[in-house]
Amino acid sequence: MSVQDNVVFILxxxxxxxxxxxxxxxxxxxxxxxxxxxxxxxxxAVGGGAVRDIVVGxxxxxxxxxxxxxxxxxxVSCLVFGVMYFRQSLSSERxxxxxxxxxxxxxxxxxxxxxxxxxxxxxxxxxGDNAFLLIFTGTVTGVGGGLLRDVMxxxxxxxxxxxxxxxxxxxxxxxxxxxxxxxxxxxxMFAGVMLVLVIRCLASHYRWNLPRISLENE
Amino acid sequence: MSVQDNVVFILxxxxxxxxxxxxxxxxxxxxxxxxxxxxxxxxxAVGGGAVRDIVVGxxxxxxxxxxxxxxxxxxVSCLVFGVMYFRQSLSSERxxxxxxxxxxxxxxxxxxxxxxxxxxxxxxxxxGDNAFLLIFTGTVTGVGGGLLRDVMxxxxxxxxxxxxxxxxxxxxxxxxxxxxxxxxxxxxMFAGVMLVLVIRCLASHYRWNLPRISLENE
Amino acid sequence: MSVQDNVVFILxxxxxxxxxxxxxxxxxxxxxxxxxxxxxxxxxAVGGGAVRDIVVGxxxxxxxxxxxxxxxxxxVSCLVFGVMYFRQSLSSERxxxxxxxxxxxxxxxxxxxxxxxxxxxxxxxxxGDNAFLLIFTGTVTGVGGGLLRDVMxxxxxxxxxxxxxxxxxxxxxxxxxxxxxxxxxxxxMFAGVMLVLVIRCLASHYRWNLPRISLENE
Numbered sequence: 082m083s084v085q086d087n088v089v090f091i092l093x094x095x096x097x098x099x100x101x102x103x104x105x106x107x108x109x110x111x112x113x114x115x116x117x118x119x120x121x122x123x124x125x126a127v128g129g130g131a132v133r134d135i136v137v138g139x140x141x142x143x144x145x146x147x148x149x150x151x152x153x154x155x156x157v158s159c160l161v162f163g164v165m166y167f168r169q170s171l172s173s174e175r176x177x178x179x180x181x182x183x184x185x186x187x188x189x190x191x192x193x194x195x196x197x198x199x200x201x202x203x204x205x206x207x208x209g210d211n212a213f214l215l216i217f218t219g220t221v222t223g224v225g226g227g228l229l230r231d232v233m234x235x236x237x238x239x240x241x242x243x244x245x246x247x248x249x250x251x252x253x254x255x256x257x258x259x260x261x262x263x264x265x266x267x268x269x270m271f272a273g274v275m276l277v278l279v280i281r282c283l284a285s286h287y288r289w290n291l292p293r294i295s296l297e298n299e
Numbered sequence: 300m301s302v303q304d305n306v307v308f309i310l311x312x313x314x315x316x317x318x319x320x321x322x323x324x325x326x327x328x329x330x331x332x333x334x335x336x337x338x339x340x341x342x343x344a345v346g347g348g349a350v351r352d353i354v355v356g357x358x359x360x361x362x363x364x365x366x367x368x369x370x371x372x373x374x375v376s377c378l379v380f381g382v383m384y385f386r387q388s389l390s391s392e393r394x395x396x397x398x399x400x401x402x403x404x405x406x407x408x409x410x411x412x413x414x415x416x417x418x419x420x421x422x423x424x425x426x427g428d429n430a431f432l433l434i435f436t437g438t439v440t441g442v443g444g445g446l447l448r449d450v451m452x453x454x455x456x457x458x459x460x461x462x463x464x465x466x467x468x469x470x471x472x473x474x475x476x477x478x479x480x481x482x483x484x485x486x487x488m489f490a491g492v493m494l495v496l497v498i499r500c501l502a503s504h505y506r507w508n509l510p511r512i513s514l515e516n517e
Numbered sequence: 518m519s520v521q522d523n524v525v526f527i528l529x530x531x532x533x534x535x536x537x538x539x540x541x542x543x544x545x546x547x548x549x550x551x552x553x554x555x556x557x558x559x560x561x562a563v564g565g566g567a568v569r570d571i572v573v574g575x576x577x578x579x580x581x582x583x584x585x586x587x588x589x590x591x592x593v594s595c596l597v598f599g600v601m602y603f604r605q606s607l608s609s610e611r612x613x614x615x616x617x618x619x620x621x622x623x624x625x626x627x628x629x630x631x632x633x634x635x636x637x638x639x640x641x642x643x644x645g646d647n648a649f650l651l652i653f654t655g656t657v658t659g660v661g662g663g664l665l666r667d668v669m670x671x672x673x674x675x676x677x678x679x680x681x682x683x684x685x686x687x688x689x690x691x692x693x694x695x696x697x698x699x700x701x702x703x704x705x706m707f708a709g710v711m712l713v714l715v716i717r718c719l720a721s722h723y724r725w726n727l728p729r730i731s732l733e734n735e
Contacts (some may be wrong), residue, residue, distance in 0.1 A: 114727035115728050116682070120683045136360065140573070145649075162728075166730055211364060212365055213366040226475060228375060241339065294330070294380070294384055353576075356576040429582060431584040435584075446669070458553070512545050512548070
């Protein structure tokens with residue numbers, strides 16, 4: 082493996098861990114048992130990548146060929162379950178804050194990493210001349226895992242209710258696509274991840290508000 | 300591009316506009332902000348086509364290669380959001396009626412167009428000798444976008460609760476498949492779209508009722 | 518067709534019937550009309566197989582090429598609707614018990630059969646040297662139909678709330694993968710199906726409980 086392959090692999094593992102944590106947390110909040118929590122962790126962690134691979138024509142998807150992603154996701158989900166199990170004594174208020182913060186951060190890390198990994202996968206498959214495809218594939222890969230997680234768990238998807246979620250992913254994908262020919266892929270990927278993280282954290286911290294329509298007839 | 304390619308492209312753009320409007324309207328009713336509304340508009344507009352392309356083996360799907368569909372969907376979603384934003388002053392009753400009528404019509408137009416476009420995609424990929432595949436692909440393409448929209452937004456899917464929804468799509472796909480060798484594809488597609496529209500409008504206007512089981516133990 | 522092809526085909530038809538029944542029952546419980554019930558029956562019955570085919574590279578998926586699966590699913594769904602329609606006179610308590618039992622059994626049969634059919638599809642596509650892929654493909658095929666059914670119908674997915682659901686499928690896939698080179702595929706598939714059925718029935722009968730976290734702040 083080249084240096085860049087290693088960078089991509091390490092990023093993917095970190096993203097898998099982050100998304101598995103977010104999936105496990107949602108499962109715990111929905112009162113699922115430990116198996117349900119693991120399943121949701123795995124779906125969140127491998128879902129985005131599976132969709133990406135099918136879309137760019139890597140069949141069977143990589144997550145089906147290489148057991149490392151599913152294994153990591155199961156281990157992480159069990160770990161999260163164990164930690165939360167022994168934290169039940171915490172006051173509910175502190176737990177709620179911990180939960181919200183952990184969800185936001187883990188989801189943002191997964192979003193950023195899978196976005197740039199998606200751009201990279203499009204490039205590897207030879208679509209470097211189609212910037213739109215790279216950006217769209219990056220965004221679908223980034224938001225896919227979290228969207229599957231929320232739809233399966235029956236909670237309102239993050240992407241529709243959180244501040245500037247899809248936009249952060251698009252911004253990261255655009256940055257990565259624009260930079261890779263100048264800075265090399267490794268630097269472009271880091272820049273993309275950082276941009277997504279910064280946008281999501283700022284939007285979450287300052288609770289950027291966007292126009293919304295309140296229909297009276299509801 | 301041949302004349303027929305142009306017809307297909309124009310139909311696809313009209314269908315994209317119609318489904319984007321329906322997605323944006325659902326997003327607005329679920330009190331999403333403008334970004335959420337755009338995301339739901341795009342998912343509804345490109346979802347059916349993406350599923351169709353993966354199913355018939357066009358990979359990456361056309362919507363990933365050609366930015367026109369996503370761009371149109373974003374613009375239309377923003378426009379719908381803008382119009383509704385300045386219509387908040389309307390009485391809630393009139394708004395509710397407007398909403399229901401607009402949803403029904405836009406959804407029916409998208410359903411009809413994507414159904415025949417799906418049949419056409421199956422033909423282009425060389426499955427003309429398998430009428431079942433053409434009809435099934437047409438139906439999946441037609442109902443796919445709306446199904447994704449409703450599942451993501453957490454509302455009961457149109458396809459399960461509306462009068463004769465999947466049946467209208469199947470009827471349109473059958474008509475298009477049966478006619479194309481006789482009348483040519485362009486006429487067959489128009490006939491299919493019209494049939495879907497007429498069936499949906501009649502079913503909606505006369506509120507055709509179908510047997511339903513009321514379980515007492517619920 | 519060889520003997521083994523016949524065995525696979527017969528298993529698939531039985532699995533299609535079982536999943537169609539489970540889909541129709543969920544549709545009836547959600548008060549869908551007869552068309553909605555049929556659509557949900559078809560989605561449940563062909564969903565898992567369609568996902569499996571796309572994942573292992575059989576494009577278009579077999580369910581799009583061969584009308585027998587969708588036809589069987591429609592007929593079975595109508596039959597279930599008809600039977601339940603004339604059973605409305607039953608006391609609600611007896612109906613509730615009948616419903617729960619039928620759902621559990623039909624879902625378990627479908628789960629078991631589609632799991633081993635998924636393993637077999639991976640083998641047929643030449644991935645016999647990758648046990649992880651076989652097991653993962655089997656599990657995705659097994660749980661896919663029921664997951665689609667529950668997400669579409671807006672009920673909490675079986676896989677997250679039922680006792681040892683994904684685990685039963687994984688166990689069946691592992692058994693089938695481990696045995697086929699020793700016992701031949703036919704025996705391995707039967708062993709896999711039986712294992713899934715036994716695990717699910719035991720778990721359901723004895724209501725095996727798994728650790729679960731009750732968050733106070735909900």
